[in-house]
Amino acid sequence: MLQGLENTAIIAVAGLVLGFVIGCLLATFKLLPGKKFWARLPGRFTDLYVALFRGTPMVVQLLILHFVLFPALGVDIPSVAEAVLAFGMNSGAYVSEIMRGGILSVDKGQTEAGRAIGFGYGRTMLKIVLPQAVKNVIPTLGNEFVALVKETSVVSFIAVIDLTKAFQNIGNSTYEYIVPYLMLAAIYLVIVLGITGLVKLAERRLRAGDRN
Amino acid sequence: MIEIKNVYKNFGSLKVLKAVSLTIQKGEKVAIIGPSGSGKSTLLRCMNLLEEPTYGEVWLDGKLVTPVDPYLHPDIIAESKTFKKLLAQAKEASPKASEKALAEEIIARIKKEDLLKKHEGSSFAQKSRALYKENIIPINLARRRMGMVFQNVNLFNNMNVLENLITAPVSLKLKTKEEATETALRLLDRIGLKEKVNEYPSKLSGGQRQRIAIVRSLCMSPEYMLFDEPTSALDPEMVGEVLELMKELALDGMTMAIVTHEMGFAREVATRVVFMDGGQIAEEGTPEEIFGAPKNERLKDFLSKVL
């Protein structure tokens, strides 16, 4: 059971971190200035990526990664790492949409001031725009994180023991289902409430520097 | 020296700048005045390429900031397919005329009628590229030498005052953190805002913010400062402190281009005043000439409204 909790936590946290990085990159690609064909390629890549990952169920992505892609590429890594990758890539698609909204909500003057002082596009994004964008979308990112935690239960499809699987096993070996499953629900609830609390805290801390 | 050569700027079908040429010498303080919508901000923003001119070039101390505009270079036009075709036709039509005269005529016509196409052959492209490569200054380097102050201030909202001042010089490796902090504190002290060093922009008054934005630019040790109506968004009681700081900068010998509606300030501080109207420089001269003896009707009209 502890093993299950640990795996769930690893997959959710590492998945979200990876998803966050991927999402920021994708959103930045999408918002690259320039109208020339090559300047828009990264944006097209984002479109394709988002369409693929949002258009197919998480379980299917996980199964493809585990049974098709990695065997074909000859990659052999622990199933937990596979799950992290799959969740990271999947949540990257969602986070990129969230971040895009967040970036667009940052005053254009901030970018201009960054560029005018001699920062390149990347540095302006990293140092000035993204921090403000993240602050603006923390509540939404929090929701995404909660969804991710709950969705991690599908990893048992590739034989990773997560929280749900652990409790299923308890149920199966004791023929006692009511208590383990209610406990399982309670644990998820505690985790989610914990995250929500953290998000609220982060929000308040970040708002401290804000107007009023 | 900032040289603006025959700059045009279109936003879609809207022609915002039309054939603007302006040279700002080291040490000059050029005030740019004119009615709202006349293209003052756009002109300023073309200098540091926040807007890319549709035609024309901007040079900074003999280095090219914008892409090459072939229309400004007869020797490049002469490499174009269009030119070669027209020259051949002209020679056929009047075999006796001197080739040099014909060539000049055709170049003038190509310029006037905007005849260059997207692809004008490899020797044309090569010549443009060679000129570009020889003279280009990377835009981020150019911008470090031209500080810009915005109407709506644009301090970095995610950083406190000190971070606003030192982030650029430190992360661009122009100064160590210690050096940058020392400079920042010295400048803050000078404008009497040293105790605000750890505040966030949202906790400051408009005037304090704008003065810190000016200091933020100064921390990059720029040679030029571009001001786009730095006091227009401020409460009236805060205008004075910002103008005072700009005056000090001017006295220190900073080269400045200042878009402003503060005619008193322009008169007192500017070495030259440029009046823009309808995307063109309608009149320019010393403050005495512009304010004392305006010639252009639109300028007279404008001054009667703002003075």
Ligand SMILES: Nc1ncnc2c1ncn2[C@@H]1O[C@H](COP(=O)(O)OP(=O)(O)O)[C@@H](O)[C@H]1O
């Ligand atoms: N990014 C832009 N896109 C479209 N039109 C613009 C843009 N920037 C400025 N304009 C237009 O160009 C004209 C000149 O603007 P501007 O240079 O800001 O004038 P000024 O600073 O003299 O008031 C205005 O009509 C304005 O609406």
Ligand SMILES: [Mg+2]
């Ligand atoms: Mg303006």
